[in-house]
Amino acid sequence: MSEPINLSRRGLIRGLGTGAALAAAPAWARGANLSEQATGLIRAGFDEVRGPVIDLSVGAGMRMVQGRRGRGVAVNGSVPGPLVRLREGQNIRLNVTNHLDEDTSIHWHGLLLPFQFDGVPGVSFPGIKPHQTFTYEFPVRQSGTYWYHSHSGLQEQSGHYGPLIIDPVAGEPVRTDRDYILLLSEFTPLHPKFIMQRLRTGEHYFNRQLPSWTDKYPMIGEERRMWAQMRMSPTDIADVSAPTYTYLANGRGPKEGMEYLFTPGEKVRLRLINGGAMTYFNVRIPGLAMTVIAADGQNVRPVEVDELQIAVGETYDVVVEPRGEEAYAIVCESMDRSGMALAMLASRPGARAPVPALREPPLLTMADMGMNHGPSDGCQAGTDHGGMDHGGMDHSAMGHAGMDHGAGKAGTGDGGQAAPKGASGHSMKGMPMRDISLLPPDVAIGPGLDMVSMAPVDKLGDPGLGLRDVKHRVLNYRMLSALEPNADTREPSRLLEIHLTGNMERYMWSFDGRMFDAVSDVPIRFAWKERVRVKLVNNTMMAHPIHLHGMFFELVNGQPPAHQPRKNIVTVQPGASATFDLTANEPGDWAFHCHLLYHMHGGMMQIVTVMGPGDKP
Amino acid sequence: MSRPALAALALIGSALASAPGLAQDHSGPGHDHGAKVPPREAAPPAPAQPQVDDGEDTAPQSGGNEISPGPTMETPPPPEAGSGPPRAADAIWGADVMAAERHREHAAHGDFPVLWVQADRLEAQVRDGADGYLWDLQVYYGGPTSRFWFKSEGEGAFGEKIEQAEVQVLWSGAVAPYWDLQLGLRQDIAGPDTTHAVIGVQGLAPYMFEVDAALFISHRGDVTARVEAEIDQRITQRLILQPRVEAGFSLQDIPQLGIGAGLDKVELGLRLRYEITREFAPYIGVEQSWRVGGSADYARAAGEKTRATSFVAGLRFWF
Numbered sequence: 001m002s003e004p005i006n007l008s009r010r011g012l013i014r015g016l017g018t019g020a021a022l023a024a025a026p027a028w029a030r031g032a033n034l035s036e037q038a039t040g041l042i043r044a045g046f047d048e049v050r051g052p053v054i055d056l057s058v059g060a061g062m063r064m065v066q067g068r069r070g071r072g073v074a075v076n077g078s079v080p081g082p083l084v085r086l087r088e089g090q091n092i093r094l095n096v097t098n099h100l101d102e103d104t105s106i107h108w109h110g111l112l113l114p115f116q117f118d119g120v121p122g123v124s125f126p127g128i129k130p131h132q133t134f135t136y137e138f139p140v141r142q143s144g145t146y147w148y149h150s151h152s153g154l155q156e157q158s159g160h161y162g163p164l165i166i167d168p169v170a171g172e173p174v175r176t177d178r179d180y181i182l183l184l185s186e187f188t189p190l191h192p193k194f195i196m197q198r199l200r201t202g203e204h205y206f207n208r209q210l211p212s213w214t215d216k217y218p219m220i221g222e223e224r225r226m227w228a229q230m231r232m233s234p235t236d237i238a239d240v241s242a243p244t245y246t247y248l249a250n251g252r253g254p255k256e257g258m259e260y261l262f263t264p265g266e267k268v269r270l271r272l273i274n275g276g277a278m279t280y281f282n283v284r285i286p287g288l289a290m291t292v293i294a295a296d297g298q299n300v301r302p303v304e305v306d307e308l309q310i311a312v313g314e315t316y317d318v319v320v321e322p323r324g325e326e327a328y329a330i331v332c333e334s335m336d337r338s339g340m341a342l343a344m345l346a347s348r349p350g351a352r353a354p355v356p357a358l359r360e361p362p363l364l365t366m367a368d369m370g371m372n373h374g375p376s377d378g379c380q381a382g383t384d385h386g387g388m389d390h391g392g393m394d395h396s397a398m399g400h401a402g403m404d405h406g407a408g409k410a411g412t413g414d415g416g417q418a419a420p421k422g423a424s425g426h427s428m429k430g431m432p433m434r435d436i437s438l439l440p441p442d443v444a445i446g447p448g449l450d451m452v453s454m455a456p457v458d459k460l461g462d463p464g465l466g467l468r469d470v471k472h473r474v475l476n477y478r479m480l481s482a483l484e485p486n487a488d489t490r491e492p493s494r495l496l497e498i499h500l501t502g503n504m505e506r507y508m509w510s511f512d513g514r515m516f517d518a519v520s521d522v523p524i525r526f527a528w529k530e531r532v533r534v535k536l537v538n539n540t541m542m543a544h545p546i547h548l549h550g551m552f553f554e555l556v557n558g559q560p561p562a563h564q565p566r567k568n569i570v571t572v573q574p575g576a577s578a579t580f581d582l583t584a585n586e587p588g589d590w591a592f593h594c595h596l597l598y599h600m601h602g603g604m605m606q607i608v609t610v611m612g613p614g615d616k617p
Numbered sequence: 618m619s620r621p622a623l624a625a626l627a628l629i630g631s632a633l634a635s636a637p638g639l640a641q642d643h644s645g646p647g648h649d650h651g652a653k654v655p656p657r658e659a660a661p662p663a664p665a666q667p668q669v670d671d672g673e674d675t676a677p678q679s680g681g682n683e684i685s686p687g688p689t690m691e692t693p694p695p696p697e698a699g700s701g702p703p704r705a706a707d708a709i710w711g712a713d714v715m716a717a718e719r720h721r722e723h724a725a726h727g728d729f730p731v732l733w734v735q736a737d738r739l740e741a742q743v744r745d746g747a748d749g750y751l752w753d754l755q756v757y758y759g760g761p762t763s764r765f766w767f768k769s770e771g772e773g774a775f776g777e778k779i780e781q782a783e784v785q786v787l788w789s790g791a792v793a794p795y796w797d798l799q800l801g802l803r804q805d806i807a808g809p810d811t812t813h814a815v816i817g818v819q820g821l822a823p824y825m826f827e828v829d830a831a832l833f834i835s836h837r838g839d840v841t842a843r844v845e846a847e848i849d850q851r852i853t854q855r856l857i858l859q860p861r862v863e864a865g866f867s868l869q870d871i872p873q874l875g876i877g878a879g880l881d882k883v884e885l886g887l888r889l890r891y892e893i894t895r896e897f898a899p900y901i902g903v904e905q906s907w908r909v910g911g912s913a914d915y916a917r918a919a920g921e922k923t924r925a926t927s928f929v930a931g932l933r934f935w936f
């Protein structure tokens with residue numbers, strides 16, 4: 001393409017990994033028919049496509065990762081699919097051809113566009129039928145790091161996703177020498193429908209870190225009995241994990257040598273994209289600080305951290321300056337620490353840094369049930385020392401002597417807002433785990449609701465499960481501040497409270513106690529340009545990355561309204577709340593859901609309807 | 618934008634918000650400890666760097682950006698938000714096309730059916746006298762709160778006629794997060810031909826006991842009941858010890874079945890299984906059973922033992 005590229009060309013990634021030729025993309029990568037190759041092996045890594053018209057083809061094939069084979073769905077024959085490289089201000093036409101025997105779709109995650117091109121079957125369009133081509137067409141109104149993925153069935157798990165980058169018209173706010181994509185995801189040889197079935201039929205099928213007589217978890221007998229009494233497990237951190245999953249960096253397993261070259265002293269931009277179906281990753285580069293410059297594609301004021309947790313569907317752009325060592329490991333542990341995705345920053349091809357062993361798996365605590373009775377001395381959100389008051393309840397905070405008061409302390413405030421002292425929650429026995437009187441009347445009470453958070457507090461300052469007590473600086477949402485001021489800083493005119501609800505045992509997930517099939521005709525409605533404050537309250541023991549299509553919202557994270565960070569995904573921590581402001585200025589019907597794929601299919605999905613300027617109520 | 622109605626609602630909202638005890642979750646201004654941005658030559662020309670001292674209130678960054686408490690009480694959407702189902706796509710792609718797709722899509726997000734088949738016990742029993750066998754199967758098909766359930770249990774001695782066997786066909790509906798109510802029919806397929814109406818509960822009790830309790834009313838009017846409970850004790854990730862208890866009750870003597878009124882029989886079992894995969898686990902174990910009360914009398918009269926100790930070896934599988 002003749003369009004000028006503002007970005008440093010030198011390091012522009014293909015994500016091809018060691019020794020891969022940066023040759024011109026083969027014919028199929030430019031959108032040629034894939035069907036003859038349907039029996040061939042799907043490649044790991046991706047090429048790049050750009051221009052005013054881009055052809056993409058979705059096909060099936062076999063994937064092979066570290067010797068394990070499985071059926072895959074790929075865009076243009078690779079997993080991840082090709083990097084779609086756009087430029088702010090251009091008009092784009094994307095022709096997507098479906099070579100599968102089932103419907104497919106592409107959702108452009110984080111993009112502002114007319115809703116009919118958002119790509120959610122049954123909500124924004126009818127889907128793309130087998131062997132048909134659908135054309136998406138829209139002006140590109142933004143810039144940053146995004147991605148795309150299927151919204152049909154469970155294809156996303158099988159490999160139907162890829163990175164999408166939009167170069168800004170005005171140039172990047174941060175000059176870097178190299179610019180790389182690190183797209184995290186999972187591979188499994190299992191069919192995703194099998195995974196969904198096993199999650200519904202139970203027995204913690206994918207968890208190999210369950211409490212047992214011989215585990216090494218720092219829990220006393222009383223705690224173990226308490227969890228059993230509650231019919232819950234402190235190890236419900238990830239529903240699907242290794243070894244079922246092999247965690248991937250740009251489609252490559254940890255042993256498959258994904259590397260990014262650098263010259264000492266250079267500034268390297270890493271565009272982190274979590275394209276996984278179910279996995280929160282904790283990302284760190286031992287020996288290197290990371291400066292976060294963008295979140296969900298939107299620039300933020302630079303903030304330096306040593307580790308960050310990236311929720312499913314989120315993107316973070318970080319800048320690192322490797323020097324001194326000949327290689328650095330980019331360690332991306334799954335949140336439950338059952339495995340990791342791995343890549344290397346290498347000063348020469350083949351240079352390798354030592355890879356730290358997986359850290360001990362975290363455990364859920366009473367704080368994750370919304371039982372926040374900590375002392376109000378300003379200790380960190382989520383760390384919730386409260387548990388320690390009753391004899392080792394808060395096992396995950398064992399290392400509290402070294403409690404992180406650096407980065408993490410951004411969460412101050414929360415401790416002070418904890419539940420009333422002397423609340424009944426202090427007693428382990430007879431604890432009201434499901435006190436439905438705490439719920440507003442619009443939450444449906446039924447078997448799909450197994451827990452009610454006792455005293456949900458805002459935990460935007462929580463760095464995430466497993467990172468609450470690490471000794472280095474960890475990112476949390478309160479540290480994010482929008483670089484370019486927000487356009488609309490009006491005071492929200494109303495509050496909308498949405499409760500995240502579920503039943504782990506039945507694997508039902510919902511908003512306000514109703515699964516999607518029950519509310520698909522009762523959307524969440526906003527008036528044109530209405531400004532609403534939305535409070536999400538998590539009545540489950542799992543973290544949920546809640547995603548709104550078509551619009552950015554601004555996290556109410558303590559920043560002034562003009563600099564509340566714009567995001568399209570927010571993690572609501574277990575038993576806690578999270579709040580955002582939204583200006584409903586994109587008319588149409590938009591999907592709103594948990595970005596954990598099997599939670600969405602388990603029912604945690606809704607439709608947000610924004611009235612257009614000319615629509616009659 | 619501000620309409621009188623909205624303003625009024627907002628006012629009411631903030632008035633209510635000042636009521637004590639309301640959980641307020643926007644915790645004020647940012648406390649940006651640690652969010653220190655080192656001066657970097659590449660740092661963009663931010664309009665104002667965040668104040669990153671330990672902070673009390675972070676000063677507003679620019680005029681008109683005061684942090685406000687915002688609305689704290691939920692209020693309904695304004696009439697301008699419209700009503701009715703989401704149908705924006707109909708106008709673009711056609712209502713017919715969308716309707717079909719919508720139906721399909723909705724059904725896939727939430728209440729879709731799954732099939733589950735489990736042989737909890739499929740075993741040989743070695744004991745004094747004739748060695749025997751036992752099966753205990755369950756199948757369900759349906760969504761997370763409403764299912765068709767099929768159960769079958771039976772046992773016998775090798776080389777003899779089946780001692781006892783039954784099938785149950787039930788509808789199972791969730792009545793609580795961990796409990797299903799089950800209604801249906803049971804047909805005994807060994808011994809005297811008997812049909813029972815079944816009403817039962819099945820689910821997970823506190824401390825993770827799996828419980829299955831049912832009341833049976835036979836076509837002859839006899840009322841019996843059975844309670845089973847088992848619990849998985851995980852020794853390692855694959856080695857699991859399962860204590861199990863089963864008790865039978867009867868409201869009346871049923872001579873033709875050798876059942877006396879009251880507690881009829883009790884079984885205590887202990888099985889140790891090894892999960893080669895989650896679905897496939899061979900086990901060994903021991904089981905002790907007693908006939909009790911009137912049933913014991915019937916047994917003695919028939920020259921049978923009232924108690925038996927069995928060593929068992931079997932297979933637990935599901936899919």
Ligand SMILES: [Cu+2]
Nearest residue numbers: 544594596599
């Ligand atoms: Cu979720």
